Every structure is written in structure tokens, then in C-alpha cells.
Amino acid sequence: MRDQPSVSGTQQTSSSAVSTGRTSGDGGESLPKRPEELKVDGIDPCKLLTESQQKELGTDQAPRLNADGADSLGNPLCGYRKVEGTPRYGYSVSLVPQEGADVWLKEKRNAEVKVLNVGGFGAVETRLPGDQDISCNVVVDVAEGQSLDMQFTLYTAGAIPLEQMCANARHGAELAVQTLQTLK
Template sequence: MRITRMIATALPALVVLACTPSAQDRPSHLDDPLPAITTTPLVLPARPAEVRLDDVDPCGVLSQDERLRLSLDNPPTAYVEPAFGNAKACTIRSTISGNVLRLALVTEQGVDVWLDENAQVEAQVISVAGYPALTVRTPGLEHLCTVEVDVAKGQFLDVMFRDGGNTTALPQDTLCLGAERAAEAAMAALLRKR
């Protein structure tokens, strides 16, 4: 009985040892280090000149005709945007399209804030009126899109275009096109006023 118990105890250990490959039997690629995961950081090209936003009225950037060309038919409303260090901002609604445009003149931080890994956004480098810019999509916020234009050291123009509660929600790609069109118009106006 004692020998039977010893064999019963030793047998599973022998099976495990027999099934375990020795170091020479294992494929060598198992010992290879894992490849490093690398991502290419986005780099913005240099801006052609500085367009300072310190003394600009955000609701005066686009004229009434320019707003109408963007289908923004309501009067602009000024406010302060606390998310951007109390930046001067302006919202313009459209009863034509049901969309909303926001222009914020950020003077307390540079556009590179959107390139930081903590921003947790999807950014794509574009050009707006010859200035480096980013189209920014925030995961989970498909009802809006922003364009961030690098206008000066430590300053950027924030252009947000969002669905204002339409019966049929617009695709985010359409909202991004709206943000890019509005950013082009706003930058053209800022460059004319320089």
C-alpha cells in the first residue's frame, strides 16, 4: 500500500516533467525580448508669422457677411471660457443648420497642449490659411470637432463646431469640415486686421 501511494504521488510529477520542454527543446524566439512599441509624435511646422490675440474681440473676428457665408445667422454671444484659462470666447448659433460655432482666443497656453499625451485626443496636423493647426477629435464626444490654430508663441485660436441638437445628428467628419471652414474664415479675417 505504501509503494502504491508513493507511485501515485510521484507519477503526476513525472508526467509534468516529461511534458515540460527543456531549454534546448524550446523555440529560441520565446527568449527574445519583445519589440519596443513606438509612436511618431506629431510635429507642427513653423508658423509664418505671429498673430497675437491679446487685444482681439472674439465676437468681432467674423463680420456679419462672413458669419452668413458659414450659415451662422444668430448674433454672436461673448463669454469667458474657463477651460482655457478664462480665454475670451464667442458662440454663434445657426437656426439654418442647427449647428454652433465657438471661437476662443487662448492666450495663456500654446497649441502644443493638444499634443501632450495627457490630452487624450486624436489630433491630425493640417494647415489653416498657411498656419500650422490641428484637427482634434475627443473620443466619446462625437457631436463636436475642434481646430486649434498655432497663431503665436503661447497662444492659439480654438475653433469648435458642434451639433446644436439637430433631429438627425451630423457625422463627426462633417463637423470637422465645418470647423476647418470656420477656422479658415477666422484666420483670413485676423490676417486682414493685422
């Protein structure tokens, strides 16, 4: 593991990553075994980052459920935002009880996928074509058929390179997994 500067200028530890350089659904790769099952049913995504963790990520707004609704499966999204100064950015997190992170490796989806280890859990980093200059997603396989989806989105165009956006998404996912382990 290596330290990388976060958006707020502090150091953060990144997860280990194995680049596949492929699109989802190409087959042949699987996620490592989970260290434990962290069921996500009924957990409020706005409780996944503590105040201390939010400060570590540099957010300056209270978390709130996304007024626009939910992810593609109907799960609520919670937004943690930094809107003061520049760069401006946000973290969106959803808990997905309908599918594990492994679907990104098994099913054909319009995304570039990289297998990761986030806090001891298998995960995938997904980059959607056309969104690579504004966002990066990390989907953590937390239980059989369940996942935690963390997205880092940049609101200040060009302020942060893609690799740093993905490092920020991984770090946000690590913190959310730490909190999820205390909520079981």
C-alpha cells in the same frame, strides 16, 4: 485642397489634413512653421468673423459672448449660431494667449488629434471621446504660445456626419484666421 459642401449647402474649401490616428501627447510630431505671428492678446473673439463670413457659415444669430463664461483657461468664448430650420448648429471661438496648438501634441490630453494646415498655419483637429457625434475642434497655432480655438457643435442630433462637422470647424477656423490677419 478639395471642395466640400458646407452645412448650408454651399461649397467650401477644406484645409489640408494629415491624420495621425493617435491620442494627444504621444510625441514625435510637430506643427509646421508659422507664416507670421498673429498675437491674440486683447482681441474680441466676437470680431473674428465678419458679417459676410457669418453668412458663408450659415449662421443666423448675432455673435455673442458665451453667458456661461469662458474656456478652461478663463478666455472668453464667442458663439455664432444657426437656430432657424434644421440642422441647428453653432461655432464657438476663443483666443488663447496662454498656449499654442503644439500643447495638443506635447501634453497628454484626453483627445484624438490630427495635424492640419489652416490658412498656412499649423493646427490640430481634436475630437474628445463621447463628443464625436456632436462636435469637433480645430486649434490653430497663430503665435508663439498662442492659439485660436474654433469648435463646431451640432444641436440637431445626427444631422451631419463627424467628418463634415470637422470640415465645418476647419472652414470656420480658416475664416477667423483671415480676419485675425487684418486685426494685427
